[in-house]
Amino acid sequence: MDYSAVGLSREEYDSLVDLLRREPNETELRLFGVMWSEHCSYKSTRPLLKQFLTSGPTVLQGPGENAGVVDLGKGWGLAFKVESHNHPSAVEPYQGAATGVGGIIRDILAMGARPTASMDGLFLGDPKNLKSHALAQGIVKGVGGYGNSVGVPTVGGKTFYHESYNKNPLVNAFCAGIVKLDNLVSSQTAKPGQKVLLLGAKTGRDGIAGAAFASVELNEDTRQSRPQVQIGDPFTEKRLIECCLELLEEKLVASMQDMGAAGVLSSSSEVASKSGVGMVLDLDKVPQRETNMQGWEIALSESQERMLLVVEPSKIHAVIRVAEKWDLDCTEFGIVTEEEEYVLREKGVVTASLPPALIGGNAPVIHWASREPEDLKSRSALPSFTPPEKWNELLLSLLTSPSLGKKNWIWEQYDSMVQTNTVEGPGQSVSVTRVLPSENYVAFSMEADPWKCFISPYQGGAETVAKALRSLAVAGASPLGLTDCLNFPSPEKSTQFWELQQCVAGMAECSKALECPVVSGNVSLYNEYPEGRILPTPLVVAAGMIPSLDTYIPSGKWQENDRIFLVGELEAAFGGSHYIYNRTGSFYGPLLPFDPEKEKDFLRRALETAAQGAANSGRPLAGGGLGVALAKETMACGFGLHVAITAPVRLDSFYFSEGGPRALYAVSPEKVEEFLDIWEKFPLIELGTVRGTHLHGMGAFNISVIDLQKAWEE
């Protein structure tokens, strides 16, 4: 069998032979084909990811385990991670999205945490395009179908529409869970003599080499790849969650690992490698759903809803009893050994024998050529356009555009309230859930800004991270950490690799400057079709802690006679703005440079505003700028505002430019002094007082709040 048949390059094969000091046999070659794929090995991005700040006072577990963990206090931690399921969702949207949700939930569970909140980042094609519309429908149904059934609330998300996702939609599934630190699971704790068990669903041929499939471009034949998409069963997953948590509570397992990409092979070799032990696995003992499965098929199958357990021999009976209660298969199929050798057997015959560290860890890094795109400068050039004449129509058209409009068709299909801890559900700039055992609250903000990342990958990457942290700060949440999903096209094209490098550099710089460590993440490359590529789409989810609801500032809570302040500059930039896209059909234009000092200053003051309870409502300016932020606030509270400023800036720039730290606050009259003290020497203007029935921006729009609401609801 040839190395190219399993997706390895000549150099990789040579390197493998060097490391092994022999030729691999066919089974071994198949294993390496998957484990050294981009999806499993991060061979294109490992050096880039090293730039991230990964530690800090809140971090209990950084990257390297199934999910990152940060400290919530009182002996509890928050495990969280975001992961892509892009290629499967492009081929089979319902199952692709559903199993994405299931996979990330098991990552959280594998840390010993109870999954408590999910979110989804969806990047969908032009809604007028029939194909992308059908994909979107299937994806949303899949996310809901799985998440609702397993009883993990979907508390928010991010949806962005652009034609570059027409055939290659992106599905980024995020999950967070709470873990008693005593029960925190590690993959480094397996010891010789312990047994290896497989818990959960039976193993079939579904998803074999799915990881390798995710590591090449999609093409017209991709529909043929449907056998590589796994089928989800949320009912089994729900029982798996309850069963695993019961096993942990009873202290019955030594280590646990979920089976995601490359199934049995990656989960078991990872435990062996990280624990510094060996393993002997009898593949024929794995319960199978299909007949005549080859050993390598069993090792690589990505059948869903399975967990690998490492258990002391004396506890096996107790483990099996709990599994029986939940009606799950639980089968011993291997043993942990002292000698650092990872051995696969079929009917007693050894079919593979490898050093464990080699399997997951040693894929040679690929240094792709990197080159600045020739059209880069032109991306920052503003297309010619005339300022609007019909301002009301402009505002309505922005408010009802696919990306900025109301998305309840999506989130009403998700159970956002199960577990009864959802304080702020979907549709707000942050989602907030209560954590009963640590007696506090966690806020999440999910952000992505592909347009800005395309114009200037570095500034766009920094802006993406900054946006997420601004939302947290305005809500009163101090950052605990963040997780990222890097969705990019093929790194094999030098200009595309350059974009990836620059985006990561911008993200890393921003998270470092703003002291928010990256604790977990995922990379999805090769998101492209022969006709086109996706925009650079790094997505981040930041988690923050709110000590008490007294210091939480929601949005949409203007009260009559509140005074409205804009903090931040009078105008930002037109590049990557929804306004420019609306006016010209292009999103090109200049961006603001990332200003770490100003960002830090903003975050500090925003947190102080919340800590002192100095505002009734706060909203960071994001897509659609000040105009859309004003409209959303007035719609939510039902009151109007008359903005009568004579700004020394272009009105369209004042209302619709985007970027940088800016926010809208509603302050009770008696708190104004306190509020102004907090924001002293920060750019700020007062926009007006909450009253009346109309949102009136002098010289621009003048529209009744009822008309805004009507347009929004449609």
Added chain:
Amino acid sequence: MRSAVVIFPGSNCDQDVLRALREHTRGVVEPVWHANENLPKDTDLVVLPGGFSYGDYLRPGAMAARSPIMKAVKEHAARGRYVLGICNGFQVLTEAHLLPGALLPNKSLSFICRPCHVRVETTGSPFTSRYSRHKVLQFPIAHHEGLYFLPDKELEELEKNGQIIFRYVDSRGALSEESNPNGSKDNIAGIANAERNVLGLMPHPERASDPALGGIDGIGMWHSIQSWIEEKGRK
């Protein structure tokens, strides 16, 4: 008052109901595993919680209705003791023939999760005794199969006997097609059996039992059943 919350494989809202009962009723509240054949001694109220028992495979509630514990639940109901089925629990009750009718897929054919308004149609039930008649409550719904169906003739009977306990309405209490989220017959959100000791409803009162989560209209239901049992004594 002693309450038991049945946990089927796939139940989701069991912990939520346990918490609401513990916070808003006095007495013992305990979970019961579906494979048990008996309820705890002296149980007054059994709650079948929401979720996806048995993954909703076959039909929602169909398999749970045949779980071992259901024999005991039926005996419990036959003695005049109290049974409450919420969402999937309501589906289990119709599948177990403890309540008439069936719950069909929503008219939109999609899962719907959102706050709804329901109107208390009668206060003459153990579950609504502490509300005022026609009070409008905000209860969230979260289901895919919530369209309550019953042939017209039987529906008339239900109405005549005062078995219709909750109806979907708008925020001012008016019946309308727009306020009916799932296409239920006659805007029905919850019904009782003829004796009114068994109630099933699709909305989730346990999700409206905590001010931090945006609603407290459900608390009246827990108080109603508590005071009903205290006044009438154990059956």
